Amino acid sequence: MAMGWSITDRHIENFTEARKKKICEQRVNIHSYKDYEKLIKKWKVYDGKSYVPATVRKLYWEVKPDDLVWIRYKGIYYLGRVGDTSQWIYKINQDNLQKDAAIQRTDIEWLAVGDESTVPGFVATAFIKGRTLQRINSEAVQIFSQHYYNTKIGKEHYQGLTIEANPEEFYDLLSPTDCEDLVCAYLSYEYKYIVIPSTNKKSTELYECILLDPEDRSHVYIQVKKGNVDIDANDFRHLQGKVFLFTSEGTVKNLDSNNENIKCISPEELFKFAISDAAKNIVSDSISYWTEYMRKALK
Incomplete structure (x- = not known):
């Protein structure tokens, strides 16, 4: 999983040359969330504020092993399971900086699902408006996602699933x-x-x-x-x-x-x-x- 707020060159383009040089030198040495947080607070990179963007904090604090994550790429939806060894990392290189994708979560098992007709409505509409990383507060979507994952891998990784046929879930x-x-x-x-x-x-x-x-x-x-x-x-x-x-x-x-x-x-x-x-x-x-x-x- 990767997201923005990578402290790219365009994020600091309005800073003085001396300040930009210092930030570029220090971002190379980011090895943990604490390092990232320290740099953001020190230089107030985003809008002159000294706190880490909310979605970056969520990626570090709230994403846990066994969570299921939906993404969409070129009209196709993918379901990812967060692995047991998943870690928050800041992986800096020229390609990641250009794509603004240096902030990542490792150990994600991705499964191709299909187009919009094959995903729950709550999933599809979540991509219309909302934050880069957000929870989908629907029990029906949670059960479907776990059930779909079990079906794709051919075993009951998520157990005790009960699919209820009622209007609310439907x-x-x-x-x-x-x-x-x-x-x-x-x-x-x-x-x-x-x-x-x-x-x-x-x-x-x-x-x-x-x-x-x-x-x-x-x-x-x-x-x-x-x-x-x-x-x-x-x-x-x-x-x-x-x-x-x-x-x-x-x-x-x-x-x-x-x-x-x-x-x-x-x-x-x-x-x-x-x-x-x-x-x-x-x-x-x-x-x-x-x-x-x-x-x-x-x-």
Whole structure:
């Protein structure tokens, strides 16, 4: 594992020549985290502050043997197990300085997993926003990662794993896009609605896309939220057509049971459809990957 904050030449380019010379001389002699910390505090390398960047501290203090780490390179995701002899090192050479990758963790066993369709949604979304090194706070992702590692190496390194087939665990594994696709598949199966792909645009933030009811050509609007996000039904009352709202952990507020045009799809209802035989041949490969994972847990 490697990361930035390597005290590269560009990090110190605004310092005086005399100061840069001293820092370059001392960075060659960094052999431990304490050496690195001492230099950073002495010269206030980053933004004139005397403390080590948070992610560098995390790499030293929080990464432990047997931890599993996800990285992404050129669209492919890799799962790494931190070995028993793993150490924090500062490995300085011209190549590492140029790539800003001198800060490293040794003894990592890497396994190629695949593209975004083969990793949990929580993993994929963690790469969109966040820190260089961050924890993924999801029990479902932890169990999947350990289960995947066991499967790849062909033995039960991580023991006592229990895969639970329930909506909460299931939606942790899906990406936001998967949730949208699953809602469309559900409406297509349940009501025979037809998706109009060209209506899925960033400019229409109120709804994900428009579907068409083949019986009367009326429009069907959907709003899908993954996570603890609430949806207000009042925001959709002006739309001329049917509306379906879904949030995996939040609440649909101000829903009027007398209004037949606005309906809520519950997480339980959608999960039941997802793992049913009816969904097998009409959902995307990425959703199918996780529904098969859940079906195995039900056996």
